[in-house]
Amino acid sequence: MSDPTVPDAERMPSAIDRAYGRGATLLAGLMSLAAIAFALDVPRRIGLQLYTEQYLALILALTLGIAFLKSPRFPGPWRAIDALLAALGFGAAMYIAVRYPVLVNELVYRPLDGTIISVVLTLLATEAVRRATGWGLTLVVVGFLIYGLVGHLLPFGMSRQILPDRLFIYVAADTNGMIGLPLMVAATVVYAFILMGQVLEKSGGSAFFNDLSLALVGRAKGGAAKIAVVSSFLFGSVSGSAVANVVASGVVTIPMMKKAGYKPKVAAAVEALASTGGQLAPPIMGAAAFLMAEFLQISYATVVLAAVIPTLLYYGSIILYVHVHASANDLSIPADVEVPRAGEVLRDGWHFVLPFVILIWTLFWLNWRPELAALAAAASLAVLALFVPYRGERARVRDILAVLPGTGVAVVEIIAISAVAGIVIGVLNITGLSFSLTLSLVKLAEGSVFVLLLIAALVSIVLGMGMPTVGVYVLLASLIGPALIQAGLDPVASHMFLLYFGMLSMITPPVALASFTAASMARANPMGDRVPGGQDGLGRLSHPVHDRVRAGARHADRLGRDGVERDPRRCGRGLRHRRDLRLDVPPPRRGGAAGPRRARPRRAVADPPLSGDQPASQRPRHPRRSPAPRRHLAVGAGGEPIPHVTEFLKMKKIDAFNHIWPEKFFEALIAEIGTMTAITKRSGDVPMMTNLDRRFEVMDMFGPEYQQILSLASPPLEKFGAPDVAVKLGRIGSEEMAKLCQEHPDRFPGFIGTVPVTAPDRMVEECRHAVEDLGALGMQIFTNVEGRPMDLAEFEPLYEYMASAGKPLWLHPARAENFADYQSESRSEYEIWWTFGWPYETSAAMARLVFSKMFDKYPGLTVITHHAGGMVPFFEGRVGPGWDQMGKRTSDRDLSVARTSLKRPHLEYFKEFYADTASFGSRKAIEHAIEFFGEDRVVFASDAPFDPEGGPMYIRETIEIVDALDISEELRAKIYHGNIAALTGLKL
Incomplete structure (x- = not known):
C-alpha cells in the first residue's frame, strides 16, 4: 500500500527520466550490435570500408550519449542540460567517425x-569519467592536460611549448590519443567478455557459482569465509570490477560469514x-589482460598463462589465513545452511561450465581472436540457457535480449576510462614526459632493481587510489612500465x-573502494575492516611476485616474451617443491650457479642473480664510472666449456649494422621533439637502445x-624537425658514438x-666532420626521405665526397604508414609499409643509383644495402633478362636515357653493391645474397636490438645461420669480419 504522504514525483521517475532511460537503453543496444558486427567483420563482408578509428569514434559517441543520459546531474528544469551534453558528445565523436578518412590528412x-x-x-569525455568513477581519475587527466599546456613554464617541465590546438587535436583525434590502443581493446575484446559475463548473470550463473563454492568448501573449517573466497574468485574472474564483485558475491557471503561468527570487519x-x-x-583480469597483450605485443594466451601462478598464490594465501583464523576461533558454516553436493550442482549446472570449455578450446587450441572466442562462449551459453533449466528455471528470450543493452550500460565505465586513458598517453607522447620519467626513475634507483621495484610498487598503490583497475593499469603501464623494462x-x-x-589500491586506505563497499554491506567501520595480520600476509605474498619478476628477466621464454605460447607446465616449474607453496616463501638467496635448477628436498633452489641483484662490486657499471669487463659465457652449468659454442666464438664477429641511441643524443631528441609513435613503439621501449648496461649484457652472451x-x-x-634540427641531432649522435668507440x-x-639529406648544403660538411674529425667508418643515408629519390642532383656532392674519401654509404630503407597500399586509401594497413615496403624501397634506391649512372660518374662509390639487398637477389631474372627488354612497355626514354647509356650491362652494377646478413632469421635471404653479390660483398649484421627479445634474438639466429652455411671457413671469416675490414680499412 502506497504512502499518501510521499508525493508521486518523489516515488516514481518522471517522464523525463523515463525518456532519458529509454534513450540510454537504445544507444546501449546499438553499441552492442555495433561491437558484435565489428568483431564478426560484418562491414568488410558487406563491402563497407571502415577504419578501426571510425568504429572507435562511433563507440565513443554512443558511450558519451549513454553516460550523460544514464547519470544526469542537473535537477528539475535544468535536466535538459544533460540531454544537451549527450547530444554534443555524440555529435562530436560522430563528426570524427564520419569524416575520419578526410580529417586524418586535414588535422x-x-x-x-x-x-x-x-x-x-x-x-566531455573527462566529465563522463567523473560521473562514472568520481574525481580520482578525472583529476589525473586534468593534471596531465594542464601539464601539456603549461609544462614548458615549469622548471622540471618540457623545453618547448605545445600549442593548445595541437594538444587537443592530438589527444582527441590521433591514434595515440582517445581513439587509440586502450579504447580499441575496450571496444573489442573487453566488450565481448563483458557480454559473456552478462549472459552468465542473466542465465543464473551467479547462483551456480555460489552453489558450487558452497559445495566445494562449505563443509570445511571456516567454510563460510572459504565460500566467499571461492565464489569471489569464480565471479571476479569474469566480472572485470572489484566493486561489482563485492556487491554480487558479498550480498550472500557477508551475511553468511557474520551468521557463522565472523566479526563484521573480518x-x-x-x-x-x-x-x-x-x-x-x-x-578478464579486470580487463587488463587484453590491454597487456596489446601493450606488449604478445598473445592473450601468454598473459593468461603468466597470471595463473600469481592468482593461485594470492587466493591460496587468503584460504590459508581463513583456515587458520577459523581454527583459532572455532568457526564453521551456520547449521541452518544446506550444503549441496558438488556432483549435484555440476549435474544441474553443467551448461555453465561448457562455455568456459569452449572459451579455452577456441583460445588455446584454435587460436581464435579473444573477442571471437568470447562471443562463441556467450552464444553457446545463451542457447543452452534457453533450454536447460537451473534450480527449475530457464532463461527467457527477453532475458537474453536484455543482455544487449545491459552490456552497453555495463561497459560504459570501462570505455570512458579507456578513452581518457588515451588522453594521458597522448600527453605523455607529445610532451616526451614518458621518456623523461623513465630516465628519472632509472637514475633514481641508481642501478638497483630492488629499489626500482620498491618505487614502482609505492607509485602503483598511490596512483591507483580511487581508480578502477583498467585505469590504474593503463596509467602505470605508460608511466612506470618503460622504466622497469629499461632496467632489463x-x-x-x-x-x-x-x-x-x-x-x-582497492583495499589500501584512505580510498580503498572495495574495502569501503564491503564494510558498508557488513556495517563495519570502513577504516578498520582490514584482516588482522593482513598486511603481513600481503607483504609475504609479494615475495612470489618479486620472484616472478626476477625469474622473468632470465627465463623470458617461459612467459612467452616472443609471443609464442610455451608449455604451461614450464610456467609452473618454480612450484615443484612444497616449500614454494607456503605463504612464507623466503627471499631468493644470492649467488648460485647458472643452469637448470635441480630438485632438492625441503629447499627452494634460486635462479642465478640478475645484475641488479649482485653486489655493487660485481655489477656491470655505467661506462663513465668503470667499463664493464668482457665476459665469456660459452660455459656450462659447472663452468666447463661448451665445445661447439667455444669453437665458433673464436672467430671475430663484427656486427656491421645494429642501432643505438646514445644517452645524450636521446635526451637531445626528447628536448627537441617530445616523442612520436615510431619512438614509443619501436625504439623507446627497447632497453638496449639507450641502456649501455643492457647492451653489454646482450653482447656478452656471444663472447668477447x-x-x-x-x-x-x-x-x-x-622526421624529427627542420633541416637545422636534423643537422644538430646528427652531429650529437656522431660525437656520442665516437666517444663510446674511444671508451670501449x-x-x-x-x-x-648519418647524412642529413634535407640540408643539401650541409651534407658534405657533416660527412667530413664525421669521417675526418671523428673517424666514422662511413655514413648512413635513408631512402625516400621527404619524397626525395636517391638520384637527385643535390645528392651528387655527397656521392663524390664518399667516393673520394673511400668510405662506404650504408643504405637504410625508409617508408612510413602514410604510404598507402592502394591509391584509394590514405595509409598502409597491417604494417605492410615496412614488411614489404622496405625491401621495395631498398631495391628502388639501388635501381635509381644504377640507371642514373652514379657509379659511372663516381667509380669509387660503394654502397652497403641493409637487409640482404632487399628484393634484388630474389629477382635476378627480372633485374637481368627482364630489364634487358626495357622500353618495350614504356617510351624510348627509359631505354635511351638509362640502360643503353650505361658503360656496362646493368646487372653488373647491381652485383657491385654490398649486402648485410640482417634478414630477420631468414637463411634463404643470406644464401641468395651470397650467391648474387658474391663472397666478397656480404658483411655480417643483425639489426639488433629490434627483435621480439629486445636484442639477442636476431644476433643469435644470424650467427646460427652463418655457422650452418655449407661454405669454407675462409668465406665464413670474410662474412664475419674480413669483408667489412677490407671495405672500411678497419684494423682487426
Whole structure:
C-alpha cells in the first residue's frame, strides 16, 4: 500500500527520466550490435570500408550519449542540460567517425572545426569519467592536460611549448590519443567478455557459482569465509570490477560469514580481499589482460598463462589465513545452511561450465581472436540457457535480449576510462614526459632493481587510489612500465607486477573502494575492516611476485616474451617443491650457479642473480664510472666449456649494422621533439637502445669476439624537425658514438655517421666532420626521405665526397604508414609499409643509383644495402633478362636515357653493391645474397636490438645461420669480419 504522504514525483521517475532511460537503453543496444558486427567483420563482408578509428569514434559517441543520459546531474528544469551534453558528445565523436578518412590528412594543419570538435570531445569525455568513477581519475587527466599546456613554464617541465590546438587535436583525434590502443581493446575484446559475463548473470550463473563454492568448501573449517573466497574468485574472474564483485558475491557471503561468527570487519575484509583478487584472475583480469597483450605485443594466451601462478598464490594465501583464523576461533558454516553436493550442482549446472570449455578450446587450441572466442562462449551459453533449466528455471528470450543493452550500460565505465586513458598517453607522447620519467626513475634507483621495484610498487598503490583497475593499469603501464623494462626486467613480469600492486589500491586506505563497499554491506567501520595480520600476509605474498619478476628477466621464454605460447607446465616449474607453496616463501638467496635448477628436498633452489641483484662490486657499471669487463659465457652449468659454442666464438664477429641511441643524443631528441609513435613503439621501449648496461649484457652472451659498429636507428633524423634540427641531432649522435668507440674499443671498433639529406648544403660538411674529425667508418643515408629519390642532383656532392674519401654509404630503407597500399586509401594497413615496403624501397634506391649512372660518374662509390639487398637477389631474372627488354612497355626514354647509356650491362652494377646478413632469421635471404653479390660483398649484421627479445634474438639466429652455411671457413671469416675490414680499412 502506497504512502499518501510521499508525493508521486518523489516515488516514481518522471517522464523525463523515463525518456532519458529509454534513450540510454537504445544507444546501449546499438553499441552492442555495433561491437558484435565489428568483431564478426560484418562491414568488410558487406563491402563497407571502415577504419578501426571510425568504429572507435562511433563507440565513443554512443558511450558519451549513454553516460550523460544514464547519470544526469542537473535537477528539475535544468535536466535538459544533460540531454544537451549527450547530444554534443555524440555529435562530436560522430563528426570524427564520419569524416575520419578526410580529417586524418586535414588535422595536420589544425583546422578550426577540428580544433573545436577536439576540445569539446576531450572535455566531455573527462566529465563522463567523473560521473562514472568520481574525481580520482578525472583529476589525473586534468593534471596531465594542464601539464601539456603549461609544462614548458615549469622548471622540471618540457623545453618547448605545445600549442593548445595541437594538444587537443592530438589527444582527441590521433591514434595515440582517445581513439587509440586502450579504447580499441575496450571496444573489442573487453566488450565481448563483458557480454559473456552478462549472459552468465542473466542465465543464473551467479547462483551456480555460489552453489558450487558452497559445495566445494562449505563443509570445511571456516567454510563460510572459504565460500566467499571461492565464489569471489569464480565471479571476479569474469566480472572485470572489484566493486561489482563485492556487491554480487558479498550480498550472500557477508551475511553468511557474520551468521557463522565472523566479526563484521573480518567478514568485510575477507570479501574485499577476495573480490580484489579477481582483478588478477584470468580470463578478464579486470580487463587488463587484453590491454597487456596489446601493450606488449604478445598473445592473450601468454598473459593468461603468466597470471595463473600469481592468482593461485594470492587466493591460496587468503584460504590459508581463513583456515587458520577459523581454527583459532572455532568457526564453521551456520547449521541452518544446506550444503549441496558438488556432483549435484555440476549435474544441474553443467551448461555453465561448457562455455568456459569452449572459451579455452577456441583460445588455446584454435587460436581464435579473444573477442571471437568470447562471443562463441556467450552464444553457446545463451542457447543452452534457453533450454536447460537451473534450480527449475530457464532463461527467457527477453532475458537474453536484455543482455544487449545491459552490456552497453555495463561497459560504459570501462570505455570512458579507456578513452581518457588515451588522453594521458597522448600527453605523455607529445610532451616526451614518458621518456623523461623513465630516465628519472632509472637514475633514481641508481642501478638497483630492488629499489626500482620498491618505487614502482609505492607509485602503483598511490596512483591507483580511487581508480578502477583498467585505469590504474593503463596509467602505470605508460608511466612506470618503460622504466622497469629499461632496467632489463622481463616485460610480462614487469606489467604483472604493476597490475598486482595497482589493484592493491582497492583495499589500501584512505580510498580503498572495495574495502569501503564491503564494510558498508557488513556495517563495519570502513577504516578498520582490514584482516588482522593482513598486511603481513600481503607483504609475504609479494615475495612470489618479486620472484616472478626476477625469474622473468632470465627465463623470458617461459612467459612467452616472443609471443609464442610455451608449455604451461614450464610456467609452473618454480612450484615443484612444497616449500614454494607456503605463504612464507623466503627471499631468493644470492649467488648460485647458472643452469637448470635441480630438485632438492625441503629447499627452494634460486635462479642465478640478475645484475641488479649482485653486489655493487660485481655489477656491470655505467661506462663513465668503470667499463664493464668482457665476459665469456660459452660455459656450462659447472663452468666447463661448451665445445661447439667455444669453437665458433673464436672467430671475430663484427656486427656491421645494429642501432643505438646514445644517452645524450636521446635526451637531445626528447628536448627537441617530445616523442612520436615510431619512438614509443619501436625504439623507446627497447632497453638496449639507450641502456649501455643492457647492451653489454646482450653482447656478452656471444663472447668477447662479438663487436658492434654503431649507427643511429630509424626513423630518419629528418622526421624529427627542420633541416637545422636534423643537422644538430646528427652531429650529437656522431660525437656520442665516437666517444663510446674511444671508451670501449674492444666492444665498438667503429661507428657510422648519418647524412642529413634535407640540408643539401650541409651534407658534405657533416660527412667530413664525421669521417675526418671523428673517424666514422662511413655514413648512413635513408631512402625516400621527404619524397626525395636517391638520384637527385643535390645528392651528387655527397656521392663524390664518399667516393673520394673511400668510405662506404650504408643504405637504410625508409617508408612510413602514410604510404598507402592502394591509391584509394590514405595509409598502409597491417604494417605492410615496412614488411614489404622496405625491401621495395631498398631495391628502388639501388635501381635509381644504377640507371642514373652514379657509379659511372663516381667509380669509387660503394654502397652497403641493409637487409640482404632487399628484393634484388630474389629477382635476378627480372633485374637481368627482364630489364634487358626495357622500353618495350614504356617510351624510348627509359631505354635511351638509362640502360643503353650505361658503360656496362646493368646487372653488373647491381652485383657491385654490398649486402648485410640482417634478414630477420631468414637463411634463404643470406644464401641468395651470397650467391648474387658474391663472397666478397656480404658483411655480417643483425639489426639488433629490434627483435621480439629486445636484442639477442636476431644476433643469435644470424650467427646460427652463418655457422650452418655449407661454405669454407675462409668465406665464413670474410662474412664475419674480413669483408667489412677490407671495405672500411678497419684494423682487426
